[in-house]
Amino acid sequence: MAYASVFLIITNSAPAKNVLGAINGLGQTSASVAHAVGLASATSLFAFSKEHNVLNGNAVYIVFIVLTGGLRWLGSQLPDDIQDRDE
Secondary structure: OHHHHHHHHHHHOOOEHHHHHHHHHHHHHHHHHHHHHHHHHHHHHHHHHHHOOHHHHOHHHHHHHHHHHHHHHHHHOOOOOOOOOEO
């Protein structure tokens, strides 16, 4: 559900129809990079918190909760109205 919502927002952000391909390509690339970086950093943070017993190995979850709150605020800053594109 979130993946489809993000790409609907990305598609609606295109100022004209002739740049939809470039906007979608940039969105796909950004999502792939974020996915790779997110998985690597989450795994490393989990291993670090377990190995060094930071918050009994649960520090990764505190980081995720803070990150979720920040991203939720960032998502609330998106505009409510969708602009009309030139045909």
